Amino acid sequence: MLCGAAAGLAVLLTAYFFPLPEKWRLAAALTAAGGCASGLVGFIWPIREETAALAADQCGLKERAQTALMLRNEDSAMAELQRQDACQALQALDARKIPLPRSKKLLSAFAALMLLMGGVSLLPDPQAQALARIEQFNKRMEEALQLAKQEEEKLAGDSSLRETQEMRKILSDLERQLRSARQERDAYLALDDAEKRLEKLRSASSPEASAQALNEAGLSELAEAVKSGQQEAMDQAAQSLMQQGEAGAQSLAQAASMMDGAAAQAMQSAASAVLNGDMSQLSAALSGLSMQDMLSALSRMESMLSQMRALNGNAAGQLSGQGKGQGEGTGQGTGAGQGQGEGEGGGAGRGTTHEDAGYKEDTGRQRGQGSDKAEYRENAYEAIYDPTRLEAAETDIQESGAMGAGESLQIQSGPGLGSLNGQVPYRQVAAEYEAAAAQAMAQQDLPSREQAWVNDYFSAITE
Amino acid sequence: MLTQQEIKDFSEKLGAIRREIKKEIVGQDAVVEHLLIAVVAGGNVLLEGVPGLGKTRLVRALSHALQLPFSRIQFTPDLMPADITGTNIVVKTEAGSAFSFQPGPLFSSIVLADEINRATPKTQSALLEAMQEHHVTVAGETRALPEPYFVLATQNPVEQEGTYPLPEAQLDRFMLKVNVPFPSLSELHQIVDMTVKTEEEQAQPAADGQDILALRAVARQVPLAQAVQDFALRLILATHPQEENAPEITKKYLRFGASPRAAQAMISAARVRALNEGRYNVAFEDIRYVAPACLRHRLALNFDALADGVSVDQVISALMEEVGKAHA
Numbered sequence: 090m091l092c093g094a095a096a097g098l099a100v101l102l103t104a105y106f107f108p109l110p111e112k113w114r115l116a117a118a119l120t121a122a123g124g125c126a127s128g129l130v131g132f133i134w135p136i137r138e139e140t141a142a143l144a145a146d147q148c149g150l151k152e153r154a155q156t157a158l159m160l161r162n163e164d165s166a167m168a169e170l171q172r173q174d175a176c177q178a179l180q181a182l183d184a185r186k187i188p189l190p191r192s193k194k195l196l197s198a199f200a201a202l203m204l205l206m207g208g209v210s211l212l213p214d215p216q217a218q219a220l221a222r223i224e225q226f227n228k229r230m231e232e233a234l235q236l237a238k239q240e241e242e243k244l245a246g247d248s249s250l251r252e253t254q255e256m257r258k259i260l261s262d263l264e265r266q267l268r269s270a271r272q273e274r275d276a277y278l279a280l281d282d283a284e285k286r287l288e289k290l291r292s293a294s295s296p297e298a299s300a301q302a303l304n305e306a307g308l309s310e311l312a313e314a315v316k317s318g319q320q321e322a323m324d325q326a327a328q329s330l331m332q333q334g335e336a337g338a339q340s341l342a343q344a345a346s347m348m349d350g351a352a353a354q355a356m357q358s359a360a361s362a363v364l365n366g367d368m369s370q371l372s373a374a375l376s377g378l379s380m381q382d383m384l385s386a387l388s389r390m391e392s393m394l395s396q397m398r399a400l401n402g403n404a405a406g407q408l409s410g411q412g413k414g415q416g417e418g419t420g421q422g423t424g425a426g427q428g429q430g431e432g433e434g435g436g437a438g439r440g441t442t443h444e445d446a447g448y449k450e451d452t453g454r455q456r457g458q459g460s461d462k463a464e465y466r467e468n469a470y471e472a473i474y475d476p477t478r479l480e481a482a483e484t485d486i487q488e489s490g491a492m493g494a495g496e497s498l499q500i501q502s503g504p505g506l507g508s509l510n511g512q513v514p515y516r517q518v519a520a521e522y523e524a525a526a527a528q529a530m531a532q533q534d535l536p537s538r539e540q541a542w543v544n545d546y547f548s549a550i551t552e
Numbered sequence: 553m554l555t556q557q558e559i560k561d562f563s564e565k566l567g568a569i570r571r572e573i574k575k576e577i578v579g580q581d582a583v584v585e586h587l588l589i590a591v592v593a594g595g596n597v598l599l600e601g602v603p604g605l606g607k608t609r610l611v612r613a614l615s616h617a618l619q620l621p622f623s624r625i626q627f628t629p630d631l632m633p634a635d636i637t638g639t640n641i642v643v644k645t646e647a648g649s650a651f652s653f654q655p656g657p658l659f660s661s662i663v664l665a666d667e668i669n670r671a672t673p674k675t676q677s678a679l680l681e682a683m684q685e686h687h688v689t690v691a692g693e694t695r696a697l698p699e700p701y702f703v704l705a706t707q708n709p710v711e712q713e714g715t716y717p718l719p720e721a722q723l724d725r726f727m728l729k730v731n732v733p734f735p736s737l738s739e740l741h742q743i744v745d746m747t748v749k750t751e752e753e754q755a756q757p758a759a760d761g762q763d764i765l766a767l768r769a770v771a772r773q774v775p776l777a778q779a780v781q782d783f784a785l786r787l788i789l790a791t792h793p794q795e796e797n798a799p800e801i802t803k804k805y806l807r808f809g810a811s812p813r814a815a816q817a818m819i820s821a822a823r824v825r826a827l828n829e830g831r832y833n834v835a836f837e838d839i840r841y842v843a844p845a846c847l848r849h850r851l852a853l854n855f856d857a858l859a860d861g862v863s864v865d866q867v868i869s870a871l872m873e874e875v876g877k878a879h880a
Contacts, residue, residue: 143779151831151833151835152777152779152780152833152835152836153835155777155779155780156775156780156833156834159775159777159778160775165554165773166553166554166555166556166558166559167770167773167775167832168775170556170559170560170832171775171832171833174831174832174833175833
């Protein structure tokens with residue numbers, strides 16, 4: 090019992106120095122467990138005869154029981170009479186009157202420990218903030234898992250395709266990693282991993298990949314039609330395939346052998362339609378090459394990952410601000426904003442940012458200067474998470490606004506798809522990013538280990 | 553080898569003696585009880601009380617009930633040792649004159665040393681050998697005293713003029729010191745009624761010397777639990793102010809404590825008391841019952857106790873409570 094209470098107190102004291110969720114529940118459980126264990130031990134442990142005799146004597150037997158125990162091996166007349174007398178007294182004793190064995194010292198120590206526990210509860214909890222963060226994090230993880238489960242249910246329908254299986258595996262891995270995540274960095278890494286795998290899946294299942302395979306199989310007309318996605322071109326390509334007959338079917342089969350998953354299935358189906366001379370089947374098969382269902386599923390999953398990032402606070406894949414934003418270039422932008430600018434002079438301010446890293450939180454204010462390039466630097470920083478993404482596709486985001494005092498608030502993050510092939514080599518901005526990261530770390534109460542991790546990262550990329 | 557019947561008869565025999573004594577003594581139950589305990593345990597008793605409380609009468613009643621030779625010695629300042637031990641006198645025989653030992657009053661089974669503190673220390677010391685060894689040495693010859701043998705002494709706590717306080721060695725040879733209290737109103741009524749009767753009822757023999765020796769043998773067999781013995785011995789140790797763990801009251805009020813003989817006396821007396829209560833083992837309460845009588849003449853109060861008006865009985869009560877906590 091005492092050990093349980095001591096363990097409970099130790100938990101509370103430990104929680105004073107380290108964030109420990111459920112500390113009261115744990116302390117109470119340990120105390121109760123100690124009590125139960127002592128009760129169990131007391132129940133199971135055999136009671137010594139001397140102890141029992143002492144307890145009986147305390148009920149008014151006038152030391153008869155202790156003396157009888159002492160005389161148990163004596164056979165004198167006095168010993169016999171004494172034992173008989175003690176037995177009679179014991180038989181007349183009401184067992185309910187026998188007091189439970191207790192130690193005043195132990196009870197005092199237990200009471201003192203309970204008082205200390207009460208005293209600890211009155212102290213201000215220095216870990217309250219950290220506990221709140223942990224609780225918030227756990228809540229976010231729960232929500233993220235909920236999103237993942239919902240997405241998994243949507244994928245339940247078509248499980249035969251490789252892409253579906255891969256997406257399901259991505260989801261299950263993400264769920265597992267999120268469950269084991271103990272800090273935000275773990276969650277980000279899990280999301281990162283899922284995004285990379287989704288990107289790979291998207292590139293492998295894109296119409297462009299099918300088009301390339303078709304090109305290599307000598308079906309350039311069909312490849313162009315698939316790439317353009319226009320129904321008319323597809324119909325013409327289908328008629329052309331029908332006219333080619335068996336040769337067309339063989340080319341389709343050859344292209345199918347270069348692909349796998351849904352595209353390969355569609356090409357095989359198209360090949361058999363050509364052989365059968367079934368135009369409607371061919372049209373249906375070719376329409377499958379556009380991979381609309383797959384791309385839709387991928388988009389859904391990407392959207393889910395964005396929502397998860399949004400849940401995690403500093404990684405919201407949104408852009409908002411004053412001014413007008415418009416995506417340009419070959420990358421795919423998801424940001425859209427609307428705003429108003431006011432300023433002196435005329436003309437529309439126009440800014441271009443090249444976002445080459447996917448994870449950023451930008452709360453910088455942009456003030457139009459009346460030039461055709463909006464300044465983007467003031468109080469702005471981008472947190473680069475993964476240098477491997479630097480070779481990804483480019484994202485151009487253009488902003489327009491009135492010259493002068495127009496302000497823009499930008500928050501951008503998410504998988505940037507830009508590259509450094511363009512305007513800003515990363516070495517030119519690495520120092521700035523490093524300074525921004527240092528500033529961000531100073532503003533946030535990051536553990537020293539995480540700070541060292543960030544510093545090491547920048548040291549590595551600026552070497 | 554004792555039989556169960558002998559053991560069972562103990563209470564009955566003691567009760568019979570008590571009943572006979574009560575024919576002559578009104579009240580004083582505790583005094584009679586302690587007296588009987590000492591008689592059975594083989595100890596001497598010092599009775600202390602103001603004159604007229606029936607101390608001498610009590611001893612006389614005891615001798616009647618026990619059918620034992622009884623002698624009374626009135627201690628005075630001019631009493632000499634030979635007056636009580638006996639002496640060699642010249643007697644004429646057919647062969648001529650010869651020394652013959654004339655036994656003194658100590659040669660009785662029950663000796664009443666009345667107002668013992670009035671004799672000089674020299675005479676008081678003559679009792680030492682008789683009380684402890686149960687023999688006397690006269691003119692280089694040691695003579696055994698009859699068994700059973702008791703010395704029952706009385707002293708007056710009020711009249712201290714011309715008295716010689718008993719030395720510690722003498723006091724230690726008394727098993728019990730019993731305070732004889734003043735009778736209550738109802739007891740006084742009975743005493744007065746008794747004295748106006750034409751014929752006073754006298755105690756009749758209820759036992760003899762052999763019975764007393766048999767009762768003593770039974771009492772010695774009464775078992776004592778280790779915890780009870782430990783309590784008694786701790787109580788003795790607690791009376792010693794020089795002991796490191798002695799209670800505060802001991803260090804404050806006592807000059808010296810009880811001897812090991814006190815421990816023996818306490819346990820012997822407790823054994824008799826247990827049997828008298830119909831029990832075959834000694835209990836804590838037996839020790840508590842006999843402890844004041846065993847200890848009160850063996851503890852010496854210091855000046856602080858006298859100044860604070862603390863009695864030795866108060867100290868003993870406090871010590872029993874203190875030592876009893878350790879056994880609670």
